[in-house]
Amino acid sequence: MRFSITLKKACSKFGMIDSSRTLSGTPLNPIGLGCMSLSQAYYPLPSEEEGIRLLNKAIDLGVAHLDTARLYGLGHNEALLSRVLKSRRDEVFLASKCGIEAEGPKRSIDCKPATIRRAVETSLKTLNVDFIDLYYLHRRDKDVPIEESVGTLADLKSEGKIGAIGLSEMSAETLGKAAAEHPIAAMQSEYSLWTRNPEIAVLEACKKLKTAFIAFSPLGRGVLAKGLDDATRLDKRDLRVKHPRFNEDNWPKNRGLMDRFEALARKANITPAQLSLAWVLNQGSHVHVIPGTANLDHLEENLATLSIEVPSDLLKQAGEIVNNTSVSGHRYPEKLRAAIDTEEFDAC
Numbered sequence: 445m446r447f448s449i450t451l452k453k454a455c456s457k458f459g460m461i462d463s464s465r466t467l468s469g470t471p472l473n474p475i476g477l478g479c480m481s482l483s484q485a486y487y488p489l490p491s492e493e494e495g496i497r498l499l500n501k502a503i504d505l506g507v508a509h510l511d512t513a514r515l516y517g518l519g520h521n522e523a524l525l526s527r528v529l530k531s532r533r534d535e536v537f538l539a540s541k542c543g544i545e546a547e548g549p550k551r552s553i554d555c556k557p558a559t560i561r562r563a564v565e566t567s568l569k570t571l572n573v574d575f576i577d578l579y580y581l582h583r584r585d586k587d588v589p590i591e592e593s594v595g596t597l598a599d600l601k602s603e604g605k606i607g608a609i610g611l612s613e614m615s616a617e618t619l620g621k622a623a624a625e626h627p628i629a630a631m632q633s634e635y636s637l638w639t640r641n642p643e644i645a646v647l648e649a650c651k652k653l654k655t656a657f658i659a660f661s662p663l664g665r666g667v668l669a670k671g672l673d674d675a676t677r678l679d680k681r682d683l684r685v686k687h688p689r690f691n692e693d694n695w696p697k698n699r700g701l702m703d704r705f706e707a708l709a710r711k712a713n714i715t716p717a718q719l720s721l722a723w724v725l726n727q728g729s730h731v732h733v734i735p736g737t738a739n740l741d742h743l744e745e746n747l748a749t750l751s752i753e754v755p756s757d758l759l760k761q762a763g764e765i766v767n768n769t770s771v772s773g774h775r776y777p778e779k780l781r782a783a784i785d786t787e788e789f790d791a792c
Contacts, residue, residue: 452724456590457720463470463750465656465729465730465731465732466610466631466656466692467537467578467629467630467656467658467732468578468607468629469536470577472507472508472509472537472732472735473508473509473750474680474725474731474732474750475507475721475725475732475734475735475741475745475746475747475749475750476500476507476508476509476511476537476658476732476733476734477499477507477509477510477511477735477736478511478518478660478661478734478735478736478739479499479510479511479512479524479525479736479772480511480512480513480516480523480537480538480736481736481737482495482498482517482521482736482738483495483516483517483520483521483524484490484516484517484520484521484683484684485682486665486666486682486683486684486736487679487681487682487701487737488679489738492524492527494738495524495738496524496527496528497580497740498737498739498740498743499524499525499528499737500528500532501740501743502743503532503536503613505743505744505747507747508535508536508537508745509537509539509732509734510525510536510537510538510539511539511540511632511658511660511734512525512539512540512541512571513539513541513542513544513580513582514540514541514542514544514563514566514567514582515541515544515546515582518546519566519570520526522540522567522570522571522636523570523571525538525571526570526571526572526573528573529571529573533573537578538571538573538576538577538578539576539578539579539580539610539630540567540571540576540578540579540580540684540780541579541580541581541582541610541612542555542559542563542564542565542567542579542580542581542582543555543560543561543581543582543583543585543593543612544582544583551588553582553583553584553587553783554581554585554587555581555584555585555593556585556588557592557593557595557596558562558621559583560581560593560596560597560600561770562673564576564579564600564605564606567579568605569642571584571684574664575604575605575606575607576605576606576607577607577608578606578607578608578609578610578629578630579597579600579605579606579608579609579610579632580609580611580632581593581594581597581608581610581612581614581622582612582613583612583613583783583784583785584611584613584614584615584618584785585615589647590614590618590621590622590625591621591622591625594609594622594625594626595625595626597609597626598625598626600608600661601626608630609622609626609627609628609629609630610628610629610630610631610632611628611630611631611632612631612632612633612649612657613632613633613634613783613784613785613786614631614633614646614785615645615646615785615786615787616645616646616648616649616784616787618785619631619646619649619650619653619655620649620653623653623655626657627653627654627655628653629647629655629656630655630657630658631649631650631654631655631656631657631658632657632658632659632660632734633646633657633658633659633660633786634659634660634661634775635647635657635660635661635662635724635727635731636659636662636663636664636668636720636724637664637705637720637723637762637763637765637766637767638664638667638668638689638766638767638768638771638775639661639664639700639768639771640767640768640773640789641768641775641786641787641788641789642657642659642786643671643727644787644788644789645787646786646787647727647728647731650730650758651728651730654730655730656730656731656732657730657731657732658732658733658734659724659731659732659733659734660732660734660736661735661736662720662721662724662733662735663717663721663735664720664766665683665684665687667689667698667702668702668705668716668717668766669715669716669717669720669735669742670702670706670715670716670717670721671685672690673699675690675691675695675699676692676695678690678756682772685783686777687773687775687776687777688772688773688774688775688776688777689772689773689774689775690773691773693772693773694772694773697772698771698772698773701765701766701770702716702766704765704766705719705762707765708758708761708762708765708791709762712754712755712758714752714754715745715778717735717742717745717746717749718745718746718748718749718752718754719759719762720753721733721735721746721749722749722752722754722759723754723759723762723763725749726754726756726759768789773782
């Protein structure tokens, strides 16, 4: 099969059996790579050459699933991937997204048919490919019926421009409506020990519809990977600066929570990142993770999770320490919440 060599690389490197999971009918390493952090959000950003080095290393280690979007770096991320894809396209299961339009600092959600078509053509050109394996609607456009947007993607699939259709940060209800129009290969949403919203309904809905669930930020925006000690020292451009969980009221509480979590991982002789990823992957055989990183050592650390047998009692303890009731603050600032279609807990 197309990615069998890539899977064998991962199995050989990390001493694991074939732990692949299916995405759009394709067996893939369940740990993919979220590419956003190579172009925006978390500072300092890597150089282009550092980004290319990391992408190539990821593929060398058996990562086939690379996730990008039109929005990331305002085209920079897709252009960066194109430099790797020109010689390694056959080794990559490529996912991108449309639906969030950017004009300078202004953002809007637009999933009208004409906008989707234009975005797909732009992605194909920027990535310098003639086919994208999985294409998502990045957010739900409340002014356009989801069936209409999905129908446009179904037409693009028939035309051979995309291989499968995905949704991002949408509810179980929206997924059901979309799937009635065309099978949905993947639902991508934030999911980790400290962001549990998909457990309300989406995880189960995906399972019933045979839709893969793709967890982004499975390491809690770096926090669950012991990646942040002092939130007050974040670069002012860093995405987390405006997120409630990192403000002066909530961060001290959350940092204290991480101390307990890190102690649990240390006692088990694994890293916090590995415990975090193992926990997410344990939530269902239809679950994949796409942690982002710009660090080669962290990349290997994440992938090494596949060679570790984490006891169920340890996973249970991790979930009891970090969960939606123990974490302080909403996952998004007020301004961004209106764009999210996912179900919310009564109290966040």
